[in-house]
Amino acid sequence: MKIKLPRKLVAGALAASIALSGALVAHYEGTRYTAYQDVTGTWTICNGHTRGVKAGDTATPQQCAAWRYEDL
Numbered sequence: 001m002k003i004k005l006p007r008k009l010v011a012g013a014l015a016a017s018i019a020l021s022g023a024l025v026a027h028y029e030g031t032r033y034t035a036y037q038d039v040t041g042t043w044t045i046c047n048g049h050t051r052g053v054k055a056g057d058t059a060t061p062q063q064c065a066a067w068r069y070e071d072l
Helices: 007-029 061-071
Strands: 032-037 043-046
Touching: 043 061
Parallel strands: none
Antiparallel strands: 032 043
């Protein structure tokens, strides 16, 4: 038996799970607005964002939120 769920319900559930994931990542990863090297030596910023990060980079809370959304 196949159950067909309304698209709005599926979209809402997906949005809620992304929001929850973002909150959990921010809580456990922490937020740093200046680039730092993690334990493996990878340049990292915000909540674990690494793509294109280099020494001396800084970010705003808005940039961190956007990267967290993209990364998840």
